[in-house]
Amino acid sequence: MTATAQAAAPTAPSGRGGISQSITDSLVMAKRNLIRMVRIPEVVIFGLIQPIMFVVLFSYVFGGSIKVPGAGTDAGSYREFLMAGIFAQTVTFATAGASAGIAEDMHKGLVDRFRSLPMTRGAVLTGRTIADLVQTALTLVVLAIVAALVGWAPHDGLGDALAGFGLLLLLGYAFTWIGALIGLSVRTPEAATSGGLIWLFPLTFISVAFVPSQNMPAFLQHVAEWNPFSATVVACRELFGNLPPTYPVPDAWPMQHPVWASLIWSIAIVAVFRTLAVRKYRSATA
Amino acid sequence: MPGAIYAEGLVKTFGEVRALDGVDLDVPESTVLGLLGPNGAGKTTAVRVLTTLLRPDAGKAVVAGVDVLKNPTAVRRSIGLSGQFAAVDEYLTGRENLQMVGQLYQMSGRDAKKRANELLERFNLADAADRTTKTYSGGMRRRLDLAAALVVSPPVMFMDEPTTGLDPRNRQQLWEVIEELVAGGTTLLLTTQYLEEADRLAHDIAVVDHGKVIARGTSDQLKAQTGGERIEVVVHEREHIPAAREILDTHALRGPACEGCTVEEHTRKLTVPVTGGAKLLAEVIRELDARGIEIDDIGLRRPTLDDVFISLTGHAAEGEREPGATDEQPAPDRPGDALQHQPESEEATK
Numbered sequence: 001m002t003a004t005a006q007a008a009a010p011t012a013p014s015g016r017g018g019i020s021q022s023i024t025d026s027l028v029m030a031k032r033n034l035i036r037m038v039r040i041p042e043v044v045i046f047g048l049i050q051p052i053m054f055v056v057l058f059s060y061v062f063g064g065s066i067k068v069p070g071a072g073t074d075a076g077s078y079r080e081f082l083m084a085g086i087f088a089q090t091v092t093f094a095t096a097g098a099s100a101g102i103a104e105d106m107h108k109g110l111v112d113r114f115r116s117l118p119m120t121r122g123a124v125l126t127g128r129t130i131a132d133l134v135q136t137a138l139t140l141v142v143l144a145i146v147a148a149l150v151g152w153a154p155h156d157g158l159g160d161a162l163a164g165f166g167l168l169l170l171l172g173y174a175f176t177w178i179g180a181l182i183g184l185s186v187r188t189p190e191a192a193t194s195g196g197l198i199w200l201f202p203l204t205f206i207s208v209a210f211v212p213s214q215n216m217p218a219f220l221q222h223v224a225e226w227n228p229f230s231a232t233v234v235a236c237r238e239l240f241g242n243l244p245p246t247y248p249v250p251d252a253w254p255m256q257h258p259v260w261a262s263l264i265w266s267i268a269i270v271a272v273f274r275t276l277a278v279r280k281y282r283s284a285t286a
Numbered sequence: 287m288p289g290a291i292y293a294e295g296l297v298k299t300f301g302e303v304r305a306l307d308g309v310d311l312d313v314p315e316s317t318v319l320g321l322l323g324p325n326g327a328g329k330t331t332a333v334r335v336l337t338t339l340l341r342p343d344a345g346k347a348v349v350a351g352v353d354v355l356k357n358p359t360a361v362r363r364s365i366g367l368s369g370q371f372a373a374v375d376e377y378l379t380g381r382e383n384l385q386m387v388g389q390l391y392q393m394s395g396r397d398a399k400k401r402a403n404e405l406l407e408r409f410n411l412a413d414a415a416d417r418t419t420k421t422y423s424g425g426m427r428r429r430l431d432l433a434a435a436l437v438v439s440p441p442v443m444f445m446d447e448p449t450t451g452l453d454p455r456n457r458q459q460l461w462e463v464i465e466e467l468v469a470g471g472t473t474l475l476l477t478t479q480y481l482e483e484a485d486r487l488a489h490d491i492a493v494v495d496h497g498k499v500i501a502r503g504t505s506d507q508l509k510a511q512t513g514g515e516r517i518e519v520v521v522h523e524r525e526h527i528p529a530a531r532e533i534l535d536t537h538a539l540r541g542p543a544c545e546g547c548t549v550e551e552h553t554r555k556l557t558v559p560v561t562g563g564a565k566l567l568a569e570v571i572r573e574l575d576a577r578g579i580e581i582d583d584i585g586l587r588r589p590t591l592d593d594v595f596i597s598l599t600g601h602a603a604e605g606e607r608e609p610g611a612t613d614e615q616p617a618p619d620r621p622g623d624a625l626q627h628q629p630e631s632e633e634a635t636k
Contacts, residue, residue, distance in 0.1 A: 021392065028389045036377045039418065113373035113434065116337045118362040119390040 022120040029127020030134075033101065037135055043097065044135060051090040051143050058082050058210065059150050069212055070246035077244060083152040084164070084236035085209030088229060090143055091172030092200055094136045095179035099196030101128055102183030106284060122278040129176040136172040140165060155241030164239035167262045171232045174266040177273035184280040209233045213250055225252035228265035234258035289314040290442050290473035291336060296345035298331050298497075305331040306342065307497035313475055313490070318468055320488025321477040322595070328497040329477035330370060333446045336475065337367045350442045363391075366435035368445045372427035373434070376420040380411050380430050383419060387434045398437075405433040409463070425456030432463065443467065443474045449483060461486060481591035491591070495599045508594045514539060515563065515588045517570060519556045522580035527554060530581075533573050534558040537566060554582070 037044055059079045068081045102125065105111050114124050144165075154161035179196050186192045206216075206223050207230040213221045224230055235258035237243045254261030291313040298306040305328045313319040321329045334340040336347055338358035347354040350364035374383045381402050388398025406415045409429040419427060428448065435443060448464070449457040464487055468474055478484050484491050485505050493501040493508070501508060517537070521530050531547050538546040539559045547558040560566055567586045574581060 024392075025390060028386055032375060032378065032382075032386055035382065036375070039377045109369055109371035109373045110375060112334075112339055112369050113367065113387070114390070115339050116362055116365065116367040117387065117390045118359055118392065123390075 022123060022126075025119045025123035026126040026130060029123050030130035031127075033128050033131030034134060036101075037131065044138070047094070047097065047135065048139055048142055050093065051086055051139065052146050054086050054089065055083070055143070055146055055150060058086065062210075066211060068244060069214060069248055070244040079151050080153075080242040081237065082210065083147045084233045084240060084242060085204075085207075086147070087140060087143060087165075087168050087236060088171060088209060088233045089200075089204045090139055091136050091168050092175045092204060092229065093197070094132050094139075094172050095175040095182075095200065096193060096196035097135070098128055098132050098176040098179030099183035099186070099192040100189055101132075102180050103186055103192030104189040106184065107189055111284070121282055122274070125177075125180045125274075125277055125281055129173060129180060132176045132179075133169060133173050137169060140168060152242075154239070156239060160239040160241070163259075164236040167232050167235050167239070167259070167266070170266040171229070171262065174269035174273070177270055177277055180277040181273050181280060184277060184284055203227065203229055207233065208255075214248070221250075222252070225250050225255050228262075228269065230254065231258050231261035231265055235262040289317075290350055291319070291475050292348040293332070293336065294346045296332065296335055296347060297343045298328075298335060298340065299343055304497045306335065306345075309345070309494070309497065309499055311475075311492060311499070313473055315473050316468070316471045317489040318464075318474040318476060318487055320484035320491045321475060321494055322479070322481065322484045322491055322591070323477075323494035324479055324599070327494045329494055330446055331497075332494070333367075333369075333444050333475065333477060337365055337444050338362055363438075364441055366438070366440040366443045368428075368432045368435040368443070368448055370446045370450065372424075372431040374419045374427060374430050377418055379416050379418055380406060380422070380426075381415040383430060384434055384437060388437045391438045393438075401437055405436065409433045410459075425452055425459070428452060428456070428460065429463075432460065436467070439470075439472075441471075441473060443472050445474065445476045447477055447479065449478070449480065457483075481595060485591050493595065493598055501594075501598050505591060508591065509589045511594070514559055514561055515586055516557050516559050517567060518583070518585050518587050519570070519574070519581055520583040521554050521556070522582050524551070524554055526579045527551070527556065529577055530556055530574060530579050533570065533577065533579075537562070537570060557587075560586075 059082065063078045063082070066078050068077050105114075105124070111124065154164070182196050183192045186195050206220055207227045208224055209229065213224040213230075216224060231254040234249075234255055238258060249255055254265075289312045291311060293309055293311040296306045296309040297304070307328075309328070309332055311319065311321075311332070321332060323329050331340065335342045335345075336349055336354060338354055338361050341355065349361050352360045352364065354361050374380075375386070378386065384402035384405055385395075385398045388401050389395065393401065403412075403415075406412045409432065411426060411429060411433070414422060414426060419430060422430065432445075432448065435445075445464070449460050452460065461483070464474070464476070468487075474487075476484075476487060489504065490502065491505055491508060492499045501511070503511070517534065519530055519534065521527060527549060531549060534547045534556055535558070537558065537560055539561055547556055549556050562569075564586060567584070571581075571584060574584075
């Protein structure tokens with residue numbers, strides 16, 4: 001390294017370039033975002049309150065009235081069924097944080113500084129998505145504890161349970177790239193907050209997250225069963241052992257092979273939206 | 287050989303607006319170019335193009351010997367940018383901000399820490415180093431922003447209106463830092479709408495208006511272009527005005543534009559265009575004294591950059607005037623301007 005010499009005389013540092021620089025830059029940016037999260041704990045706290053509220057509302061308000069096919073009539077079976085849906089919805093809602101955060105950076109001129117530095121282009125966005133992943137993981141831990149308190153439990157062993165949470169984190173990570181693209185595309189941070197959120201409602205509700213698809217109109221049924229969000233939800237239900245033994249699994253391929261479908265969807269989303277977001281970042285002129 | 291910053295025919299349009307309309311610049315190493323112009327003149331756009339933030343529609347730019355369009359990454363290693371808005375993370379402390387920038391210049395964690403400490407000391411921020419920058423005053427944020435631009439001591443610096451919105455004391459401090467920097471061999475391109483700032487800091491000045499460089503030269507050259515010097519006298523007694531006028535008229539420079547001595551009755555001020563400098567001034571003082579005319583003030587005044595600016599662009603620079611400048615040149619297209627000459631921290635355009 002030549003950095004010590006740089007301190008004294010006007011000399012330019014030589015870049016390392018390549019993947020190692022890309023990783024270092026991303027981690028530096030992730031650290032920045034994590035420090036911000038610690039300094040603005042409200043964001044993390046509100047991020048927690050919402051899913052906890054959903055757990056309570058769905059379990060006790062809707063729980064008694066919604067019947068899971070193949071299960072008995074007790075509310076407990078719906079709670080088991082529901083949790084994977086709430087977990088998945090929670091990880092996707094982290095998207096809104098990413099879009100708001102990135103829009104704010106773009107707006108405040110901080111990005112001009114970053115873009116004038118010899119850092120790798122994607123690092124500002126990658127750093128943000130990594131920090132969001134950490135936050136999502138923390139949220140999931142708290143949420144799992146709350147879920148356990150209302151009677152949810154994984155039944156297929158620790159390995160499968162962890163695999164389920166792995167899929168959830170991957171889905172959340174993939175969605176933060178969608179959030180990044182939204183954050184780069186809107187004009188103001190305010191627009192990013194709502195723009196990062198509204199599309200999540202149809203996405204998470206036209207799915208098998210809260211109710212089975214069997215009773216939806218045929219068109220919505222297809223949408224719900226091919227929804228990337230549904231794949232992860234069903235994969236988690238399988239991995240957690242949260243489906244009744246006689247639950248009628250729809251014929252759609254992603255519903256038959258939910259773990260694979262979840263992996264493929266998430267990786268495809270990262271690939272597509274990361275490319276688009278980094279390209280947008282490069283050409284962004286604030 | 288082209289200078290440390292070189293641009294040729296830069297054009298950038300935003301929709302209908304030609305923000306840059308064929309800008310040429312050449313800044314020799316270790317000198318300061320002041321890019322002077324009103325809001326919206328294209329100064330910021332020029333800086334954004336030269337610092338790789340914006341691709342021009344046409345033209346060529348070379349910074350620190352590297353083509354800006356062909357190899358932006360290499361350019362970024364050799365430049366520091368201090369923008370119009372203090373680009374620091376407000377939830378990070380001053381120290382964390384500087385360390386982050388150091389690491390993004392690919393310094394090791396330890397080197398970045400060491401450099402951050404040095405800069406915090408140098409910019410008088412050591413006491414506030416571990417507070418989040420949200421709690422900093424405007425002047426402190428600017429200093430931190432400048433420090434961030436200097437983390438690797440880049441050979442070429444760009445400062446976009448570095449003192450806009452700062453109070454006079456902070457501005458003075460920042461000027462001293464900038465002068466120190468240039469003395470150390472840094473090449474600097476500075477944009478400003480403060481004529482005083484360009485006068486003090488820049489070796490060369492390029493006056494920009496509507497995306498074009500409309501004049502360039504040293505501060506002295508630009509002033510000389512605008513016109514010669516003047517003697518200004520303020521007499522103590524109003525009844526002495528005619529006598530004083532008589533004396534001054536004998537020294538007045540006659541020409542198509544000069545109409546001899548002008549008088550402001552209420553301030554008892556007489557102004558006359560002259561040549562002859564200090565020697566003539568001494569002579570005038572002696573003659574006034576010989577006639578027993580008591581004077582409150584007398585001085586040889588050379589045109590300020592304000593005068594230059596108005597004569598070149600047909601309107602005044604916005605936001606500020608040079609202290610000591612008089613209000614005798616109303617901007618033709620903005621008659622009320624002379625009355626609104628309050629130093630203000632205007633919102634900069636994007």
